[in-house]
Amino acid sequence: MTDLAERRLQTVRDHMALECDCDWDAVIATFEHPRYEMYGSGTVFDGEEEVRGYFHASRTPFPDQGNEIIALAHVDNTVLVEFWLTGTHKGPLNMGGRTIEPTGKSFRVRMAATFEFPPGGDKIICERPYYDPTQIAKALDLA
Template identity: 55%
Template sequence: MSDLKAAREKTVRDHMRLENEGAWEDVLATFAHPRYEFQMPRPGSPHPIGIFDGRDEVMHYFRTSRSAFPDLGNEILHVVVGDGDVAMVEFNLLGTHLGPLKTPAGEVAPTGKRISVRMAATFEFAPNSDKIVSERPYTDPRAILLQLGVGQ
């Protein structure tokens, strides 16, 4: 494995570990420019994907997701660093629904239920760098709601 690939894998693993720890400033430091692109609509947004661009919006994402799931975390299953500027991660998203969850269909009251949702994410890197320029998580958006017992 090249030095750059190894550095990128370390960045991805550190990024996800730091999310689990709630070390937000350290998570932000893994980015060249903080950006998440969720492949589902952001409540109240006209965009087909949920984009959180820049420090303030990414911090808003961290706060809102952790208000619904205070113990939200991930369990890495696989990391693959390609020859281009993208790495892929397969993981389980874990958490307990203890706060209101905002969805495009409205707010879901806390259920107290625990979720474990299989997901994947791509991490795009700045050319010749181990700094992330975008994280793109992918999952079936109904998966969380089904595990909470409120979706179909």
């Protein structure tokens, strides 16, 4: 494995761990340009302000949201990750035009994501989580 591939894999490991720690400044620092493309809902968060808004919105209902890496792979300018997304419903959850008050229930759903890098670079230019947007609601018995 090349040095660049190792650096990219470490960037993704760091990025995901920092998300668990809610260290948003450090997460932003893993990006060359902050961008999330949510393959499930179709929502795009582009730029630091929108990405920080996504962090806030996703952690309000699930302040302990975390991830457990299952597998990592490096291909061309992309790191592929399979992981468990976990959390506990401790805050208001906006879903389907309604607000669901905290249930205290936990979830653990399997997901995948790609992290795109610029040619020759080791800073992320886009994270693309792939998931079924109903998974968490089903895991919490809300759907």
